[in-house]
Amino acid sequence: MLLLNASRAPMSESTSQAEGPARRNLVDKLLAGDRRALARIISIVEHAGPEGRAALVKLYPHTGRAQIVGVTGPPGAGKSTLVNELALELRRRGRTIAIVAVDPTSPFTGGSILGDRIRMQPLGGDSGVFIRSMASRGQLGGIARATGDVVKVFDAAGFDVIVVETIGAGQAEVEIAREAHTTVVVEVPGLGDDVQAIKAGILEVADIFVVNKADREGAESCRRQLQMMMRLGTPVPGAPGEGWEIPVLTAVATRGEGIGGVADALEGHWRFLHESGRFVERERERAVRELHAIVQNMALDFVRARVPRAQRDEIVAHIQRRALDPYTGAEQLLADALGVAGPT
Amino acid sequence: MLLLNASRAPMSESTSQAEGPARRNLVDKLLAGDRRALARIISIVEHAGPEGRAALVKLYPHTGRAQIVGVTGPPGAGKSTLVNELALELRRRGRTIAIVAVDPTSPFTGGSILGDRIRMQPLGGDSGVFIRSMASRGQLGGIARATGDVVKVFDAAGFDVIVVETIGAGQAEVEIAREAHTTVVVEVPGLGDDVQAIKAGILEVADIFVVNKADREGAESCRRQLQMMMRLGTPVPGAPGEGWEIPVLTAVATRGEGIGGVADALEGHWRFLHESGRFVERERERAVRELHAIVQNMALDFVRARVPRAQRDEIVAHIQRRALDPYTGAEQLLADALGVAGPT
Numbered sequence: 001m002l003l004l005n006a007s008r009a010p011m012s013e014s015t016s017q018a019e020g021p022a023r024r025n026l027v028d029k030l031l032a033g034d035r036r037a038l039a040r041i042i043s044i045v046e047h048a049g050p051e052g053r054a055a056l057v058k059l060y061p062h063t064g065r066a067q068i069v070g071v072t073g074p075p076g077a078g079k080s081t082l083v084n085e086l087a088l089e090l091r092r093r094g095r096t097i098a099i100v101a102v103d104p105t106s107p108f109t110g111g112s113i114l115g116d117r118i119r120m121q122p123l124g125g126d127s128g129v130f131i132r133s134m135a136s137r138g139q140l141g142g143i144a145r146a147t148g149d150v151v152k153v154f155d156a157a158g159f160d161v162i163v164v165e166t167i168g169a170g171q172a173e174v175e176i177a178r179e180a181h182t183t184v185v186v187e188v189p190g191l192g193d194d195v196q197a198i199k200a201g202i203l204e205v206a207d208i209f210v211v212n213k214a215d216r217e218g219a220e221s222c223r224r225q226l227q228m229m230m231r232l233g234t235p236v237p238g239a240p241g242e243g244w245e246i247p248v249l250t251a252v253a254t255r256g257e258g259i260g261g262v263a264d265a266l267e268g269h270w271r272f273l274h275e276s277g278r279f280v281e282r283e284r285e286r287a288v289r290e291l292h293a294i295v296q297n298m299a300l301d302f303v304r305a306r307v308p309r310a311q312r313d314e315i316v317a318h319i320q321r322r323a324l325d326p327y328t329g330a331e332q333l334l335a336d337a338l339g340v341a342g343p344t
Numbered sequence: 345m346l347l348l349n350a351s352r353a354p355m356s357e358s359t360s361q362a363e364g365p366a367r368r369n370l371v372d373k374l375l376a377g378d379r380r381a382l383a384r385i386i387s388i389v390e391h392a393g394p395e396g397r398a399a400l401v402k403l404y405p406h407t408g409r410a411q412i413v414g415v416t417g418p419p420g421a422g423k424s425t426l427v428n429e430l431a432l433e434l435r436r437r438g439r440t441i442a443i444v445a446v447d448p449t450s451p452f453t454g455g456s457i458l459g460d461r462i463r464m465q466p467l468g469g470d471s472g473v474f475i476r477s478m479a480s481r482g483q484l485g486g487i488a489r490a491t492g493d494v495v496k497v498f499d500a501a502g503f504d505v506i507v508v509e510t511i512g513a514g515q516a517e518v519e520i521a522r523e524a525h526t527t528v529v530v531e532v533p534g535l536g537d538d539v540q541a542i543k544a545g546i547l548e549v550a551d552i553f554v555v556n557k558a559d560r561e562g563a564e565s566c567r568r569q570l571q572m573m574m575r576l577g578t579p580v581p582g583a584p585g586e587g588w589e590i591p592v593l594t595a596v597a598t599r600g601e602g603i604g605g606v607a608d609a610l611e612g613h614w615r616f617l618h619e620s621g622r623f624v625e626r627e628r629e630r631a632v633r634e635l636h637a638i639v640q641n642m643a644l645d646f647v648r649a650r651v652p653r654a655q656r657d658e659i660v661a662h663i664q665r666r667a668l669d670p671y672t673g674a675e676q677l678l679a680d681a682l683g684v685a686g687p688t
Contacts, residue, residue, distance in 0.1 A: 064666055296641070298675065319631045
């Protein structure tokens with residue numbers, strides 16, 4: 001159901017309407033390194049529509065170079081601080097970095113909870129770092145789509161590393177992390193029982209573990225537990241991580257401790273992906289997933305464009321009355337859109 | 345992208361293959377109150393496929409009576425205990441209750457983290473309560489789809505109240521909660537800063553707040569904060585909760601305290617939904633969302649069935665090489681499937 005909010009321009013709509021000289025200029029400026037053009041295009045792309053799509057079509061040939069890093073983990077693990085410190089470390093190593101902070105919006109203030117303001121402070125003024133908060137704005141489903149699109153913009157703009165940081169630790173967050181080349185799972189000692197359960201869901205996508213707040217009580221036992229789980233675990237053959245020994249690192253992000261190790265692990269995993277051939281594989285899987293998602297959205301737009309509103313409303317009313325089940329209803333809609341006789 | 349795992353039987357496949365006398369019997373048995381038939385059908389429905397779909401088509405006319413209650417909140421809030429106590433209270437009030445616990449699976453043991461075993465203890469032997477853990481089993485995307493389908497099965501089986509309890513507090517969990525008639529958000533005092541942020545994402549879907557572990561320090565201030573946020577908040581006109589004053593309740597679930605109040609609030613919200621006309625509205629929105637999701641999955645299956653594998657692989661290879669963007673690729677696929685000339 002998440003895809004419904006992520007619908008794009010209908011199939012019939014040409015992209016030409018957004019190809020005016022002004023827009024083409026903006027894309028060229030972005031490719032030339034203009035940070036204001038970058039910010040503008042991100043805003044355009046965030047709000048799904050023909051304009052954003054036209055920009056993405058133009059930017060796409062310039063993507064595929066950045067290392068995309070997902071950072072996830074339970075609330076309170078100190079992910080933001082860790083990501084900020086990591087950005088500083090990567091800059092010291094001469095790399096440019098973009099941060100996409102997936103961030104729930106307050107329905108009351110309308111603003112995002114963690115302002116860019118706060119996060120930018122230690123990094124402000126450096127054009128080699130760009131931070132963007134993605135607010136969900138009630139469009140819960142659109143966030144995975146929008147995040148993927150913004151990552152593409154940063155990729156085309158030439159950033160070496162793009163970090164996608166998610167606040168939650170739910171399924172959607174794991175889904176976003178799965179789209180990364182390298183996923184860092186941040187843990188923290190002593191967060192109660194449920195966290196264990198959440199951990200399990202996240203273990204599958206982890207390429208690197210970081211036990212943050214390692215100066216706290218229980219840090220060493222948390223690290224040992226994770227390491228044991230990693231060693232005991234017999235990964236499914238062909239699983240994404242096969243051939244990569246998942247490191248369990250420790251850090252105290254607030255004091256900048258252990259950050260060098262995290263940066264090393266990122267570089268190590270990037271080398272592993274390329275040397276093992278996993279990179280091509282992951283990219284292929286990603287292309288298939290994205291293509292399928294776009295096909296689904298375009299198909300729905302096609303059905304909406306071809307079947308008159310009144311006819312669609314009638315099907316919905318029948319379903320609501322339980323006179324029709326949704327599967328048969330969907331078959332009818334598709335048959336109507338394709339201009340063939342329905343199955344009943 | 346979440347929908348890709350939730351694909352159903354291709355459009356061309358008739359449901360008749362699963363309509364043998366044995367299967368029909370199983371559905372009849374379920375409708376007659378047979379709990380073993382119920383468990384069998386849930387297992388069939390959980391694994392998307394033609395058999396499950398055939399069962400859902402048959403069961404659909406019998407759905408639409410249950411109050412679907414979503415229970416969500418941060419990890420460590422004591423949701424499971426609260427739900428168990430709520431089940432006991434609702435039984436005392438003569439109502440039947442089904443619990444769907446959405447539960448991440450351990451990739452190492454293969455089993456679900458919270459076993460039905462543990463949860464059943466206080467409720468065992470009562471046929472008016474049925475608990476089912478939904479494990480994600482790596483199929484991250486399928487969980488929302490599977491949860492919705494299992495809820496339909498319980499609904500058709502005649503349960504008065506169906507509680508969907510999610511462990512995480514991420515977007516997918518909120519998405520699942522949104523499908524409920526009444527959403528209970530469980531909070532707990534003193535869980536750090538990030539929790540505040542997560543709260544914000546959840547506030548939008550809350551119909552009832554429960555501050556659990558209310559014997560802990562900070563409980564009263566947590567309750568007051570939530571109440572203030574509720575009062576200060578000017579909900580968007582037409583928002584789902586308009587006209588309903590969201591109660592902020594306290595409970596100590598481990599001692600059974602405050603559970604009666606939660607049950608009262610559930611009943612109150614159910615009355616509100618019906619008296620205000622919101623019920624019909626919510627049901628309509630739900631029907632539209634589900635119909636669209638099924639249309640999307642069927643369309644993808646249609647494209648896969650119509651466009652030869654080699655041709656699809658070629659498009660993916662072009663996208664990977666950045667010789668083609670995924671939007672134009674998707675247009676080509678749809679055009680190929682529909683047998684018309686592509687846009688390029």
